[in-house]
Structures are given as structure tokens and as C-alpha cells.
Amino acid sequence: MTGAMTLQSVPDHSEERRRQILRAAMTCFARRGFHPTTMNDISVEAQISVGLIYRYFDSKDAVITFMASEHLDDLRHVLEQARRAPTLFEALELVSIRHCEEQPEHLHLAFVADLFAEAARNEQVRVLVRDVTQFFIDSVTDLIAASEEAKTVPPGMVPRTAAEIIVDSTRGMMIRAIADSSTLTASQIRERQLAMLRTLWPLLFSRSAPAARVEQVQP
Amino acid sequence: MTGAMTLQSVPDHSEERRRQILRAAMTCFARRGFHPTTMNDISVEAQISVGLIYRYFDSKDAVITFMASEHLDDLRHVLEQARRAPTLFEALELVSIRHCEEQPEHLHLAFVADLFAEAARNEQVRVLVRDVTQFFIDSVTDLIAASEEAKTVPPGMVPRTAAEIIVDSTRGMMIRAIADSSTLTASQIRERQLAMLRTLWPLLFSRSAPAARVEQVQP
């Protein structure tokens, strides 16, 4: 039995270390951003030596890239949950709130903002961000298409368009949240996010009538 | 007289140099981001010596901060124009398209993304971004409030809320554009931006009448 434990705990420990490093890196990245964060910062935060980080990651860039791919995994997880939500609204609530929600300790808004900035210059990260975004929109599109509400959308509004509006405005608001982060608390920001969703909701889904009007606007 | 000329031409020339440096910096920042851009990169781009940059700016950070404030000025200028647009739609078009429009050569998306990322850690930049955002929303709110369309919004939709939706989704879409920048051209991105505005438009404003007006907006 001890043998079994050992067999299990050896890779376990290794994985634990990896996570410890990633957690420390996230803390640092959230605090100062990718580029200004030094490998030493991370090692201090993780309470290990610099050299040890290189046993688990090839380079600083590898840490960033790995962290970005973790972000994609997180998102997948959230959307998995969303798919199981009883109503579309609850599903979207989960998605738009959880998307950039806080880590145990702090919002990783800063991390996500850095990720986007990094995407502008790092091909690998750009592809990741594109995948995340694509997956995000696709999933929300599916959620909408499968829902009751999709049956009563305004004319011209297709699930994908609605999904894009939701995803984009969520992200735009997130950016806004960064600027407001020293004035607003995390829960206030979350509340605001929610409020926007509640406002968009009836515009996107409920309704039946104003077809004529819209027709003219969209040539 | 030489003295007078000098007195007059120096600040003139000085301001020109300043702009030359800023233009070069923007090109570099758009290309590689703040942190990876070196002072040397800028000096080469501006075709001057490194030392000269320090005659006009205290430090690299000062260049970044100054550039951020320029961004605010640009925005003010755009909103000034928007205010003079004949219709709300045209005004919003100006605002949401021009917001992240291209430099002579390329979109400065990367610069804006970096600005947001920087906002997460640099108090000075954060305040600037907050101001930009605030000013942006306020202006759009004013535009809406002053327009004909505001009279026919859906129930519960106030000008400020509509403004927030427009601003946020514009920004969210801009982020999306970064990830897609290697796949899409600048004009395709601009077109997409425009399409979203056209979709949001009837949702936000039309509820009953002003069809005629809108007709004219869409030639």
C-alpha cells in the first residue's frame, strides 16, 4: 500500500510543483504583467529556486504559453458547466461572469489583458487567443441555437450574431473593468457585468414584432 | 531678427521633432509592443540618434505615457467630428470605426491592447485609460441623448446604457481583431466592425418610427 502511494505520489508531486509554479506565475503576471515579471519574481513567489522552474518549463515564454493554454482549458470547463445550466440565461450568466472571474485570490483581468497584448506579437499566443475566442463564440452559438429563446429572436438575428455581441461586449466590459479596478470592487464589477447581460437579454431574444422596422435598416 | 527667428522657429521645430519621435514610437509599438521596443528601435525609425529622444522625453515610460495621452486627444478629436455628423448612425459609425483605425500603414491595435495591459499595472496609464473610457461613454451618451432616435428606444434602455453597449462591444471586437489580424485585412476588420453596429442599431434604438431617417443613413 505504501508502494501504491509512492507510485502515485511521485508524478503527483511533480504535477503539484508544476501547479505551484503556475500559481506563482499567475500571481506575478497579474501583479506586474508578463514582461516585467522576472523568473526570479516567480521563484520567490513560489518559494523555490530559479533553476527549478526550468525543470518544469523550458523558458519564460513556455510558462506564458502554457498559462495561456490553461486559460483555454478553464474556459472549456466553464462552458461545459454552462451547457448543463437549466436555462439559457443562467448559462450565459455563467459564461460571461465566470469568464474572467477571480482566482482564489484575485481577478486575473490583468493576465487576460496581457494575453491579448501578447497575442499582437507572439504567433503562438495569437493562435491560442484565436482558438479561445473561436471556441467561446462557437459554444455560445450552440447554447443559443439549442435554447427555447432562439425561437423568438428579432428577424435578422441569428444565433452566431447574438453570440458575437455577447462575447464582444463581455470582453469590452472586462477591459473597462481593468481601468475601474482601483475604484470598484470585484463584486461590483461582476454586478455590472450581470446588469449588462440583463439589458442585452431582451434585446437579443425576446420579442416577436418589430420586423418591418428592422427590415428597412438592414438593406 | 535672428534671435526672433530662433525664438519662433525653435519651439516650432521642437514640436515637429516631438511628433516625429512619437510617430516613430507608435510605429514601433504597433509592431512589437511597448516592452520589446527599444529606444534604439525608435531612434532608428525616427532617423535620429537615441540621445536626442532624451531631449524631448524624460524616459521610455514618459514616451509611453505621453503617447497614451495623445490617444485621448485623438479620441477627443474624433468625437468632436462625431458631434458634427448629420445623423446619430453616422456619428456612431465614425466613433466605433475610427476608434482603432489605422495609422498611415497599419492598425494600431497592438498599441491599444498594450495600453490596456499597461493600465492593469501602471497607475498613471490606468487613470488615462479610465478617462478615455469615461469620456468616450459620456460623449456617446450625449450623442444619443441629443438624437431623434433616443425618443424611440426600447423600454428600459437609457442613453447611457446604449452607449456602454456600443463602446464595450466595439472594444471587445477590437480585441477579437487582434487575434484575427493575421487572417483578416484591415478593411475586412473595419467592415466587420461596421456590420456589428448595423446589427446593434435596430436593437438599441428602433422601437417604432424613424424609418425615413435611417433609410438615408444607409445609402
Place this chain on the structure above:
Amino acid sequence: MTGAMTLQSVPDHSEERRRQILRAAMTCFARRGFHPTTMNDISVEAQISVGLIYRYFDSKDAVITFMASEHLDDLRHVLEQARRAPTLFEALELVSIRHCEEQPEHLHLAFVADLFAEAARNEQVRVLVRDVTQFFIDSVTDLIAASEEAKTVPPGMVPRTAAEIIVDSTRGMMIRAIADSSTLTASQIRERQLAMLRTLWPLLFSRSAPAARVEQVQP
């Protein structure tokens, strides 16, 4: 009995390990040289852990120094054989070819070159190289002095001088072999070495008679 076995097998096993490490180190050194070879490289090559190397050697430098002294032992061994060779030519052939002969896989030219370079700065290694060289020349001198051929050398040619010429040109050619190692195969290099010896031979020894002897040497 177990005790006896342990007492007997431990040093045995220990010596085996030592050799295993040295063999691995030689392979690495031959491949990349002293300095670029890491302790990890050696441990991987020897299929043991890094830590274990330190049970057998105090430091990386100790491995190098020990290996250098092994080189001296090898040489002693070769010269021992040479002394038992039937003719001087065969003896010299052994000496000048075997000197830098191949490991199972490849010439350890690189190792020897590193050894010489190291000699220029490491007193311990320098002394070793001096001893090797001295021993080498002395042995060849003895071989010559004891041979038939020594009786018919050109005027002014003493055994030691002939030995020096042989040793030096052998080494010089070895250096040349390094530069040619990507163009020539190990056996081509060996053949070249041999050809030089055949050329030097009549210059150094023949002056009058022992044709018959020589005939036999070259089958």
C-alpha cells in the same frame, strides 16, 4: 559468507562503476569536449544518476584529471605491447597508430586535443601531459636504441632525436586529423598516419643495409 561476498564484490563492483563512468565520460568528452560536457551528459551516457558520479569522483575536474591519467596508463599499455613487437617498424606502427586510436565508436581525438589545451592552464594536467610525453619519447628512444635499425642511422641521428621526430610528427598529424575529421573517415586517417611513418622510416634509419628485415615488415 554474505559478508565475505560483499567485501569481495563491493570493490569489484565499485571499480566496475568507476570504469563505467569513465567510459561514459570519454564518450562525452570525445563528442563535445571537456567544458561543454555536463555532469548530466555523463550520467545519461552512463545510465546512472548524477549523484552517483560524485560517489566515485570528487568533482568534474577530478573526472578530467583521472581520465588524463588513464590516458597515460593506456599509453603505457600500448608501449608495453610495442616492446614485445617483433620488429621496430611494427613497434612504431603500434605506437603511432594506437596512440590516438578509436574508442569502440570513434577516435578520441577531441579528448586528446582538449587535454593539450587543458594542459596550457591546469598545472595538474600539464604535469600529466609532460609525463605522458616524456614517457612516450623515452620509450620510443629505448625501442630504437634496442633495435637493429639503430645501427644504420644517418650520421648525427641519435635514437632520441629520431624518437622526437616520430612523436612530434605523429601528434602534429593528429591535430591535422581533427580538422579533417568531417571529411575523412577514421580508417582513412589511420592510413595516412601509417603512410607518414613509412615515409619517415627510410629517412631516419636506413643508410645502408638491412633490406631483408624491412622486406618482412611490409607484407
Place this chain on the structure above:
Amino acid sequence: MTGAMTLQSVPDHSEERRRQILRAAMTCFARRGFHPTTMNDISVEAQISVGLIYRYFDSKDAVITFMASEHLDDLRHVLEQARRAPTLFEALELVSIRHCEEQPEHLHLAFVADLFAEAARNEQVRVLVRDVTQFFIDSVTDLIAASEEAKTVPPGMVPRTAAEIIVDSTRGMMIRAIADSSTLTASQIRERQLAMLRTLWPLLFSRSAPAARVEQVQP
């Protein structure tokens, strides 16, 4: 006139710096070898900052490679002189003695040994060493072929073979000199080098007769 001086001294100064760095590097390399020498060592020796070295050389490896190519240039220069020597003996004397002669301050034997060791692992250096060697042998071959002495060589001895023997034994002796450098002075080493040449000389060139003998040795 001052202008002319300035125009001349600007590139001059740059070249001077380059040489200053190379001189310092050579001192360090001769003292401790390539790998153990740090960029900091070189900067201290050259009495400049580390960063400045990178203004003149791309990397540490570039310094080494450049230095190696300088070695080739030196050799060319020596052979140029040799070609103008009144007799073959004097020419060879120049070549075999000067080849590894001292810098203003010290023998760069250690540098050359390191060069050979480096050749075993660095393609670029290997090619350089090959070129140096080739050029060396070719030049000596030409010297011999053009000389009076070439008319009276022992049968079977062609200029190229004689050149190879001279070059190889010179190099082998140089290696030997490293091991003896703490026991012998530079001039003693030079004298020994010269003595060997004097011994080889009559073997290689003078002569007429012993054709029959040699014939049998070389099947």
C-alpha cells in the same frame, strides 16, 4: 586639416577599439582558455564595459571565431615573408619558428591549442583550422618546389610530403612546448624548434644515393 584628421580618426578609433578588445581577449584566452574566460574577464582586461564588447562583436563565439581568422591572417603574413627569404632553409626557419611565436607579451601557444580543441566541436572553427592547415602546407610545398634543394631530394620524397612532415612535426613540437612551458623559456623552446628543423633538413633534402634501399621499403 583637423577635419581630415577627424574623418580619418573616427573609423580609426573604432578599429582601435576592436583591436583593443581582441588584444584583451587574446591575453585572457592565453591565460585561461576560451571557455573559462568570461566576457567580464575580457572587459576588465580591456578596461571597458562588458556592453561595449557587444558593439564590436556579436557574441563571445564571434570573438573566438574572429580571433581564429586573425590567426590565419598572421600566418599568411609570415608566409609572405618566408617567400621573400633568400634560402629555403631560412624560409622554413621563419615559418616553423614564427608560426607560434610570442605575442608582444607571451606565447600564444595556449590559444592555438584551444583553437585545435575548439575545432573538434565547432564547425566554423574547424573549417578555419582546416584552411589554415591547408594554406600552411600548400605554401610550404610551393616554397620547397621552387627551391634548389628540391632537386636533390631522396627518391620518393615529393615537395608535398616534405611539407607535411615539416608542418606536422612543427605542430607536434608546439604541443610538446605547452607541456614544457613551465620548465623551459620561450627562447629555449624556439631553439629546440630550430634544432629539429636542422635535423630534418638533411634528411629531407640533401642526398642523392640510397635509392635502392628505399625502393624496397615502399612497395
Place this chain on the structure above:
DNA sequence: AATGAATGAGGCTTCATTCAT
């Protein structure tokens, strides 16, 4: 005896900034 995770000093290199010309 054996492992290999962990350490941390130290190497190479970059780059913001200064300053003599």
C-alpha cells in the same frame, strides 16, 4: 548504494540612460 529534485552562483547578453564631443 542510488536517485534525481533542488539549489544558486555565475555566465552571456540586452538595453535604458548618460555624456563627451
Place this chain on the structure above:
DNA sequence: CATGAATGAAGCCTCATTCAT
């Protein structure tokens, strides 16, 4: 005003060595 050579702190990464297991 303008240059760009020069500086040196600081970052990333490697690797000899140690030590708990």
C-alpha cells in the same frame, strides 16, 4: 542642438554540486 559610444544593472538561463529519501 545632435550624436552615438560607453556604461552597467539586470534579465534569462545553465549547470556543478548537494541532500533528503
